[in-house]
Amino acid sequence: DQQVKQNSPSLSVQEGRISILNCDYTNSMFDYFLWYKKYPAEGPTFLISISSIKDKNEDGRFTVFLNKSAKHLSLHIVPSQPGDSAVYFCAASARRASGTYKYIFGTGTRLKVLA
Amino acid sequence: NAGVTQTPKFRILKIGQSMTLQCTQDMNHNYMYWYRQDPGMGLKLIYYSVGAGITDKGEVPNGYNVSRSTTEDFPLRLELAAPSQTSVYFCASSHREGSGNTIYFGEGSWLTVV
Incomplete structure (x- = not known):
């Protein structure tokens, strides 16, 4: 039972445009959400987080949006840069x-x- | 700033062999974790510890053992290695758990069992 789902295994975006990465969850008891970035042969590194009491959190080029009613969160990267290429x-x-x-x-x- | 350090980075094991993945953190974090990541899958929790002397099973503990004798160290022991244990292993730590707390990861240990 995959409680946290990222349905798009890959995404390609042109430099300078917006990247939108999506995540859906099923457990309404989740109260804190995090995004990690991972380069090949390295460990995941923390990027940005959001508490369930908020619907948006911004850090520079990175913004996370939380829609609790839809059990959906998204990460926006604007503008996208080649160095953002990662999992x-x-x-x-x-x-x-x-x-x-x-x-x-x-x-x-x-x-x-x-x- | 070392953070979370794990060794070895790469290892090939034969079926039935045993080994220990070492993990140490210098952030004085109470919580430590071992995850494994299989291709195309998310990170699965193997074992975790909430402090020295206290460990508990995660989602996929079978075939592994851990100990936490100090705050800094959290080794993962593989007994009787099996091909199903071929994976990338990540050690991690956090100051606390729950809302507002970030998990910091090591660089990973790539293990192949043949």
Whole structure:
């Protein structure tokens, strides 16, 4: 049961245009969402996050939007740069019955920004 | 700024062999995690620890063991390696869990079992 879904395995965008990466989730108990970027042969690095009490968070060229009613979040990159070419994972956090938290990751979207 | 360091980066194991993936963090984080990533899949949690001496199973713990004797170190032990354990392994840590907390990852360990 994939609770966090990234339905687009890949995306190509022209340099300077907007990149929109999407993520859907099924568990309404998720209260915190994160985006990670991963280059080949490296570990994922944190990009941006959003709490479930917000619907938007911005950091420079990166903006994350959360639509709780649709259980959907998206990452916008404007303008896209060739260095943004990587795999992007979304992740969601929810509390376990034990009281600790679990993080569920999507399968990733490979973004290619064309020069 | 080392962050999360894991070794080895690459390893080839024969079926039935055992090995330990080492992980250390220098951020004084309480929480540490081991994930594996199979091709085309998301990250799956193997084991996690909420502090020294405390560990618990994640989604896919079978075939693995962990220990947490210090805050800094969280080794992952593979006993009797199987081809299904061919994967990329990521160690990670966070100060706390839950809303507002970021997980920091190591660079990964590529393991092939033949």
